[in-house]
Amino acid sequence: MSPRLSVLIPTFGDAHTLALTLAALRRQTLDPALFEVVVVNDGSDPAPYAELTGAVYPFAFRFDSLPENRGRAAARNRAVALAAGELLCFLDSDVLAEPRLLERHLAFHDRRDGPAVLIGKRYEGDWAVLAAALEGAPLTHELAGPRHEDFRFRVPGRDESPQEWLAGAPWVFALTNNVSLPRQAVLDAGGFDEAYGTRWGFEDTDLALRVHRVLGDAAFGYDPLAAGFHVPAVRDLANLQQDYGVNLELFRDRHRCLDAELVDLPAPTEVTRKIRHYRQALAACAEHGVGRLAEVWPVLGAEFGGRAVLWQAFGTDEVPLGERAVTHDHGRPRSDSNLHLLGTWSPYPDGAFEAVVSVDVWRLYEQRELSRLLRVGLRQAGEVVLVYTHGPAVKALPADLPVLTGPEFFASLLRRRYPQTRTEHFGEITLFRITAA
Numbered sequence: 001m002s003p004r005l006s007v008l009i010p011t012f013g014d015a016h017t018l019a020l021t022l023a024a025l026r027r028q029t030l031d032p033a034l035f036e037v038v039v040v041n042d043g044s045d046p047a048p049y050a051e052l053t054g055a056v057y058p059f060a061f062r063f064d065s066l067p068e069n070r071g072r073a074a075a076r077n078r079a080v081a082l083a084a085g086e087l088l089c090f091l092d093s094d095v096l097a098e099p100r101l102l103e104r105h106l107a108f109h110d111r112r113d114g115p116a117v118l119i120g121k122r123y124e125g126d127w128a129v130l131a132a133a134l135e136g137a138p139l140t141h142e143l144a145g146p147r148h149e150d151f152r153f154r155v156p157g158r159d160e161s162p163q164e165w166l167a168g169a170p171w172v173f174a175l176t177n178n179v180s181l182p183r184q185a186v187l188d189a190g191g192f193d194e195a196y197g198t199r200w201g202f203e204d205t206d207l208a209l210r211v212h213r214v215l216g217d218a219a220f221g222y223d224p225l226a227a228g229f230h231v232p233a234v235r236d237l238a239n240l241q242q243d244y245g246v247n248l249e250l251f252r253d254r255h256r257c258l259d260a261e262l263v264d265l266p267a268p269t270e271v272t273r274k275i276r277h278y279r280q281a282l283a284a285c286a287e288h289g290v291g292r293l294a295e296v297w298p299v300l301g302a303e304f305g306g307r308a309v310l311w312q313a314f315g316t317d318e319v320p321l322g323e324r325a326v327t328h329d330h331g332r333p334r335s336d337s338n339l340h341l342l343g344t345w346s347p348y349p350d351g352a353f354e355a356v357v358s359v360d361v362w363r364l365y366e367q368r369e370l371s372r373l374l375r376v377g378l379r380q381a382g383e384v385v386l387v388y389t390h391g392p393a394v395k396a397l398p399a400d401l402p403v404l405t406g407p408e409f410f411a412s413l414l415r416r417r418y419p420q421t422r423t424e425h426f427g428e429i430t431l432f433r434i435t436a437a
Contacts (some may be wrong), residue, residue, distance in 0.1 A: 003036040003060055005106050006085035006183070009093050010075035011041050015048040017094040017231050020133050024096040024228075026058060027138050030103040036060035039093075040079045042198075043069035060084075073192035073203040076176065080186055088183050090176035090204070095122055095228040096129075096139050104226040105180040115185045116219045117211060119170070120178035120226035123148040129229050139229045148229070152268045153222075162222040165269055168276040169259055170220035171208035172268040178228050179204075185211055195250065199243035202251040205263065209255065252345050257334075258282075261345045274366070278342060281364040281401055282330045286314060288396040291360040294318045296387055299426045304355060310380065312343055313359035326353070344372035346380060353381040360394060362386050363404040374418070378436045386432040407432075 007025065011018050018039065025037055037059055041049060043066045053063045064082060066075060080088065089105050091097065101120065108118040123129075123144045133139060152173050153165075166173065189210040196203040212220070252260045262274045285291050293300075293313035306322035316329040316338070326348070327338045334340050339347070342365070343358065356377035362370060377384035388407050397403055404410060407423075407430050414421045414432055424431040 001033060003034055003085045005035040005087045005089055005102060006083035007035060007037045007089045007091055008076060008079035008083060009039045009091050010072045011039055011093040012069065013044040014093050015052060019052055020096055020231060021093055022052060024139060027099050028097065028102045029099050030106060032059035035102055036084060038079045038082050039063045040075040041065040042072065042075040043067065069198055071194065071196060071198040073194045073196050077191045077194065080183065080191060083183055086183055087180060088186060089180040092177040094231040094233065095177050096133055096231065098140055098227040099138050101226050101228060104223050108221060108223060115182045115215060116221060117174055117179065117181040118226065119173050119220065119222045120228065121150045121153065121224050122177045123150060123227060123229045125229040125232055127232060130232055141227065165272060166220055166222060167217060168279065169272040170217060171212040172271050174208035176204035181211065185215065188214060196247050199247050200240050201244045202247040206251055206254060253347055256339050256347055258340055258342055261341050284397050284401055285361055286331045289393045290397065293359055296359055296389065296429055299429050304357060308354045310353045310356045312361055342369055344369050344376060346376050348380055350379045355383045355385055356381045357385045357387065359387040360389055364401060374434060382435060384434045388430040390428040
C-alpha cells in the first residue's frame with residue numbers, strides 16, 4: 001500500500017538533530033503504514049548519516065544525497081520528486097514532532113473538499129526540551145510554556161479565530177518547518193525556486209505565495225495542535241542576517257508587488273496586518289477619488305510632463321506623462337511600467353528618475369512606510385514631491401483609515417529630518433519638495 005503522506009526533510013551536516021527528529025516520528029499516533037519519511041542530504045558528508053540510513057523504521061524511509069550543496073530549495077525539490085504520497089508534510093531536520101502532528105495534518109486534508117494548506121506550530125525549544133528529547137521522552141504540549149511560543153503567532157485570539165489573522169496573506173505563515181499541502185499543488189506552483197541557493201530564508205515563503213495565488217485565502221488553515229519543537233542551536237546570526245537580506249531582495253524582485261514589498265523583519269502577524277491595511281487604504285482611495293493625478297495636473301504638468309518621473313497616483317493614463325514616465329497606479333492593470341507597489345522598495349536603480357511624485361496616497365502611510373518612501377525615493381531621484389490636496393475626497397475616507405492632516409505641522413516634521421524641504425502652495429494644493437542633502 002502506498003503511503004498517503006510523505007514527510008520531507010532536508011538535511012545538511014546535522015545528523016545529530018536529524019536523529020532526534022526521526023525518533024520523534026517513530027512516536028507518531030498515525031498508523032506508520034500511512035506515511036513515509038524522505039530525507040535529502042544537501043551535499044554534506046554522508047558518513048555521519050550511516051547509522052540513521054541503516055536503521056529499521058516502522059514507516060517507509062528513504063535517504064538521498066545531492067552531489068553538492070545547492071540549498072534547501074534544491075533538496076526539497078528532490079524530496080518532492082521522490083515522494084510517493086499525494087500529500088506532503090514539510091519538516092525541518094531540527095523540528096521534533098509532537099506525537100499527534102502527522103495525524104492532525106492528515107485529518108485536516110481529509111476534511112477538505114479541495115486542495116488546501118495546513119500551517120502547524122513550531123515551539124522554540126530550550127535546554128529542558130532538548131534534555132527531554134535526549135532522554136527519549138515524547139515531546140507533548142505539556143512541555144510548552146510562554147517562553148516557547150512560536151514567534152509567528154503571538155496575537156490575540158491566536159488559536160480561537162485564526163482566520164482573522166490569516167486573512168489576506170496566510171502564505172506569510174506557511175514556513176516549511178511544519179506545513180502540509182498536496183504534492184500536486186507544489187508541482188502546479190512550479191516547485192521551490194532554487195535561485196535562493198544555499199542562503200537562509202524565503203525559498204519557502206516564495207513557494208507559499210505562488211500557491212496562495214492559485215488556491216486563495218480559504219485554502220489555508222492553522223492547527224495549534226499540529227506542533228513541533230525547534231531544537232536549540234548555536235548559530236552565526238550575523239551571516240544569517242546577511243543571507244536574509246540578500247534573499248529578501250531576491251524575493252521582492254521576483255514578485256514586485258505590494259505583498260512582497262511589505263515582507264520584512266517584523267513578525268508575520270505585523271506583516272499581514274500591514275498588507276490588509278494598505279489594500280484597504282488603496283481600495284478606499286480608488287473608491288473615493290483620492291490621489292487623482294488629473295486634478296493636480298494643471299499644477300504639475302508643465303514642470304514634470306514628459307520627464308523621467310515615477311508617479312504614484314490614480315488615473316495616470318488620463319494625462320500625457322510621456323514615454324519616460326513610470327507609474328505606481330493601483331487603479332490600472334499591473335505591467336512592467338505600472339507596478340503595484342507602495343514605493344518603500346523599488347526594483348529601479350539609484351538615479352533612475354528625475355523626480356518621484358506621490359499624490360495624496362502617501363498621506364495614508366504609517367510612519368515606517370512613509371520614512372522608507374522618502375529614503376528610497378531620494379536614492380532613485382534628485383527630488384521627492386509629496387502632493388497634498390485640500391479638497392473633499394480625503395475627507396470622505398472611512399474613519400478607520402488614519403490620514404495625515406495638518407500640513408503646517410507635517411512641514412515642520414519634514415524639515416527636522418530634511419532641512420532642505422521646500423513648501424509651495426497653489427490654492428487647494430500644497431507641494432512638499434524634498435531633495436537630498
